[in-house]
Amino acid sequence: MADSKYNFNGSLWVELNSEPVLGPGRVELLERIEQTGSIRQAAQQMGMSYAQAWKMIDHINTHFGEPIVISHRGGKGGGHAELTAKGKHLSLAFKAFHQQFREYLQEQSKLLDL
């Protein structure tokens, strides 16, 4: 019994009209697009193909009923991608709550070992 270590764990996602649309993986992709300005670089950093990342973004943009990522193709720099205001807001709100949630889980876990 002394070596039994209990803890709470959990998961968190955003729903739109009761459908899951955004979890930690997608939010990480959005953040990396915002940081790099590039879907290709964001995909590379996460070890996914450009096609996979595009598919995810297309899915996000379609399901959100409003643009979340805007992509400007071509040009000297080879295109540029950025989040819309809503995209930034959702991504920041998720990240902040997710961080809080992880801390909350840790804190509450202390109660399990009493």
Added chain:
Amino acid sequence: MADSKYNFNGSLWVELNSEPVLGPGRVELLERIEQTGSIRQAAQQMGMSYAQAWKMIDHINTHFGEPIVISHRGGKGGGHAELTAKGKHLSLAFKAFHQQFREYLQEQSKLLDL
């Protein structure tokens, strides 16, 4: 956009030595055993078979490395089941945190629609 309704959702479970061991379904079973004093009645209330409930409890008792449900067979009343102190504690702690978590999700969801 006006009819887009965002909300947070999430799930919660208890881990023992980093393995998931207890979620809302099992906790409900434990609670109903505590309330009814009977594995059979608890199973019936949840629409599961006695065998299923037994299997779940056996799994819980085995994986927790300490008894969570104690069952006294036979006797006039047809047997009696109850939670150990640890079982009661885990079940109450989970329920309290789960309730808090649901409220927390609702409250945080307000931030998504800004």
